[in-house]
Amino acid sequence: MAIVLSRTNPTSVTASTVDERGELVAAPIALEFAKLAAFVAERERAQAAAGAAAERWVWSDSSRWYGDLLNAGVRVQRCHDLRLSHVILRNSTLAAATDFARAAPSDWSRPAEPLTAAVAPVHSALFDLADTMASGRSAVAEDSVAEYRRQLEAIAAVPDAGRLRLLLAAESVGALIAAEMRNAGLPWRTEVHDAILTEELGPRVPYGTRPAKLEALAGRIRNLLGDNTVNPDSPQSMLKALNRAGLMITSTSRWELAEYTHPVIAPLLEYKKRARLLTANGWTWMDQWIIDGRFHPDYVPGGAATGRWATSGGGALQLPRQIRAAVTADPGWKLVVADAAQLEPRILAALSADTSMAAAGRGVDMYAGIVASGVVETRDQAKIAMLGAMYGATTGESGRLMPKLTRAYPRAIRLVEQAARAGERGELVTTWLGRSSAPPGEDWREAQRRASQPGASTAEESRARSRARDWGRFTRNFVVQGSAAEWALCWMAELRKGLLGIEARNPQAPGHRAAASGPVFDRVPHLVFFLHDEIIVHTPAEHAEEVAALVTDAAATSGRLLFGDFPVDFPLGIATVERYSDAK
DNA sequence: CGGTTCTGCCAC
DNA sequence: AAACGTGGCAGAACCG
Incomplete structure (x- = not known):
């Protein structure tokens, strides 16, 4: 059984209960949008109380629907993300013979529009619909029930669809996790970050001006080149100045500079390293992206060509090691940091048996x-x-x-x-x-x-x-990369299942409240970061050991889910720490 | 002047 | 040594 949610107009939503073939089993329920969260929460609660398998929520785009639900304090167990599934099904060679893959592209084939708001619920599905209509993009969806039925038909027409089913399930739960991680955010201590910046650059200065240590390095570079005008931020200017100094380089990239011997090389490389820190993850970045002690990157499941996740805003794919000490667990909490060791070669071994x-x-x-x-x-x-x-x-x-x-x-x-x-x-x-x-x-x-x-x-x-x-x-x-991404999705999905189990067994766990987490995650272990082959769980300290065991078990389970009995191992590097930087 | 491309560097 | 995959991003450089 599944419940398809679709928007019928800017203020209301339709909930349609359908069977395993996508056929309606009851008259659709019309809901005011404002009452959706309560409706979903009640269904989830009732299923849990009955000990029943969770119903699957079917919707166009998890980042919108689930983002809004999380903002309203509501979590769900399972979903089917129509847009992500659509793209996989249409493109998969396994489904190439289906009518679904042969049909003309539709609105469903287009990627979801990116989220723009930070974390606050200002950008709800409600407003998005109005935006969407105004922008002329057809009001999606609202053939969500029909689309779900088409997808189920397509899957049914694929011989040996087991793997594809697993992929769609993993992709969909990945979308839930992405929304949950964005909602929870990565715990971030701005005072630690600021101390690192001050150490590397000098005290904070207004945007557009050079901090003291950078200015000093720039001065040394100018002196060593005998050129008072050279600007180390300008590749063109630096290249000319270095050529004049007799260095016959063709670019100012780090690797080429490192090949030469000249007194200016060392301070220049140092300048570049620190300047990079300032522009990419300096005070401006901190002001823009750290909200109430949390970094909330916008994950884009399936955003890379290979199925890896992408991110948009904040540069979450490139958090430099330099500042990872700022990622710090709340008081009474721990970070469980794990990464899969040599994931891709192991995946290749399994793929090729x-x-x-x-x-x-x-x-x-x-x-x-x-x-x-x-x-x-x-x-x-x-x-x-x-x-x-x-x-x-x-x-x-x-x-x-x-x-x-x-x-x-x-x-x-x-x-x-x-x-x-x-x-x-x-x-x-x-x-x-x-x-x-x-x-x-x-x-x-x-x-x-x-x-x-x-x-x-x-x-x-x-x-x-x-x-x-x-x-x-x-x-x-x-x-290789795409299959590794699938392993990682299954790893996270299994882990999430385990974490929900901890939650279910500790209903009223008092514990320490997480400092800046909203009502959904302030007392329970939850994923806060994912990057291709590594994850971070933020957990009350008393559950850290159990979480670490879950993370390890989930890796083994993922390997079995994908590769059955084939004897390939997926060992992890895993550490329970206060600070991300202490993990490795 | 705003929009686009290029450069260089960060992550896995 | 700088070829060899996937991304994001800031600032310089370029262009109409």
Whole structure:
């Protein structure tokens, strides 16, 4: 049983209970939007009280619907995200033969519009609908029931749809988690952050002016170059000045500068490092993104081409290690920080059923395992070779090590090579659970067409070959990165299930209130951060040990969900800490 | 002047 | 050594 929520007009919502084929089982209920949260809360409560399996909420876009519910203090157990599922189903090669995949694209094929408001409930679905209508985008949805039915039909038409079902479920619960993490926020101590900034840059100064330590470095750079006007923030200005000083560099990038010996190099690199901190995560960033002691990034599930999550605003994908000490648990709380060790190589071993490679990953350090098997001589070599295999490196040390890897792990290497060849031919590739790559763009195809014609110039031919190889590297990586993203989704989904269990067993847990969390998460362990292969749970200290065990169990369960009995391990690095920076 | 592209660097 | 995947972002540089 599922309940499809759809908006009928700016002030009301329809709740339609449907069966497993998406057929209505009762007359739809009309609700005022303002009463939706209470309605959902009551249904969730009643199911929990009855010990029944949770009903699935079906809606167009979890970030909107669930964002609003969370703002109203209401949590749900399960959902089906129509838009995310639509995109997967339409593009998956597993569903290519269905009417659903063959139908013309609709509004459902377009990505959800990004959230714009910070965290406050100013941007509710209610207002969004008005915006949507005003912007001329057809009032979605409101064929949500029909869309759900179409998706269920499509899945039913796919032979052996088990993996695809798992993917849609994982993607949907991922969308719930994304909304929950945004709502809860990452605990952030601005005074710690400020202390780091002051240490690195000098005391805070108004936006647009250089802090003292940066100004001092800029002065040293000017002196050493004998040029009073050079501006270290301007690549053009720096490049000219360095050329005049006899450094025949072609760019001012860090790696090129590091190749030269000159007194100005050290202070310049130091300047760049600190200036980066100021512009990317300085006081301006802090003012803009830290609200009441929490960082609330806007996660975008499925936002990357491979199915990885993207984020928008605040740069959550790139929190520099420099400032991670500011991520600090509330008093009486802990952070459980975990990351999957060498996730992608392990995923590759499982995808290709390469038992030798999986065996090398039996320990916590897969690269050490590869060395122990005598494939290469050092851990560094093992790492470079593996990354090169997954990214498509052809030159340098990585390229030179490839033959050794191919000899030791022929199945794994064959899998990535085949994915690369498919991409070079313009074909689609598909992850373990069924997410397929987009086809190459029209200009890519045009380039290939032109090059294959009789009168093609050598320039056209080489350009086309280069584009083909580029796309091959993308598809090569897609299968591994995308399948790893699926493992991570299942990991988080299992973990969330476990955390809800803790909550259910501790109904009135008094404990310490989390300082800045809203009513939904102020007393319970909850996910606060996710980045490709690592997670952070913010938990009352008394549950930290149990949470850590759940995190570890969830990783093992995810491995079994995806790969059954295939003997591949997914060990974690895991630490229970006060501060993120203490985790590794 | 505002909008777009480029540069360089951060994360996994 | 700077090729080899996925992203986000700020500020400079460029352009009409």
